[in-house]
Amino acid sequence: MMSRMGTRGRILAVAAALVVAGTGLAFADGAASADHRQAEMKKMGGAMKRLSQSAKGEQPFGPETVAAAEAIQAVGHEIPALFKDNEPAPKSRAKPEVWSDAGKFAAAAKAFSDTTPALVAAAGGTDAAALGAALGASGKACGACHDAFRSKDQ
Numbered sequence: 001m002m003s004r005m006g007t008r009g010r011i012l013a014v015a016a017a018l019v020v021a022g023t024g025l026a027f028a029d030g031a032a033s034a035d036h037r038q039a040e041m042k043k044m045g046g047a048m049k050r051l052s053q054s055a056k057g058e059q060p061f062g063p064e065t066v067a068a069a070e071a072i073q074a075v076g077h078e079i080p081a082l083f084k085d086n087e088p089a090p091k092s093r094a095k096p097e098v099w100s101d102a103g104k105f106a107a108a109a110k111a112f113s114d115t116t117p118a119l120v121a122a123a124g125g126t127d128a129a130a131l132g133a134a135l136g137a138s139g140k141a142c143g144a145c146h147d148a149f150r151s152k153d154q
């Protein structure tokens with residue numbers, strides 16, 4: 001009997017510790033996931049810049065342009081997962097609407113992803129004007145989501 005009570009006590013203590021640890025983890029995860037999505041967004045920004053250099057004739061087409069477009073496409077597909085956690089993250093500029101208006105956010109992510117096959121195709125060619133047009137379409141979709149879901153503070 002004594003040992004059973006003891007076990008139960010220990011289980012409760014462990015459970016309580018897990019709850020506390022879980023709270024700490026949630027916060028750490030929130031900051032980590034905000035950092036991660038910001039890093040992924042930055043990666044897209046860099047890749048868009050690289051592609052615009054080719055669209056302007058400043059850099060050649062080749063494996064680098066294909067890799068840049070594919071990186072943008074991959075992050076596009078990742079966006080729903082990047083924003084899955086709505087945890088406190090002091091540095092995040094994501095508006096609460098990302099989660100409170102999740103359907104609209106998902107639609108904005110899809111609208112963006114829908115532009116990336118044309119971007120990948122143009123990046124694999126040599127037609128600067130075609131790449132410029134594809135970049136325009138993708139860039140517009142980046143901006144549409146930012147207008148609705150990224151705060152201007154900071």
Ligand code: HEC
Pocket residue numbers: 034037038039041042044045048072079091092093094095098105108109110112138139141142143145146149150
């Ligand atoms: C479906 C919505 C959505 C799409 C599409 C999108 N973004 Fe973002 N982006 C966001 C949100 C929301 C943030 C703010 C994230 C945060 O601070 O937690 C952000 C942040 C950023 C940042 C700032 C990162 C930082 O260091 O704080 C850059 C740069 C960026 N996006 C570039 C792009 C580019 C380039 C594209 C298109 C190629 C793009 N984004 C497409 C929603 C989107």
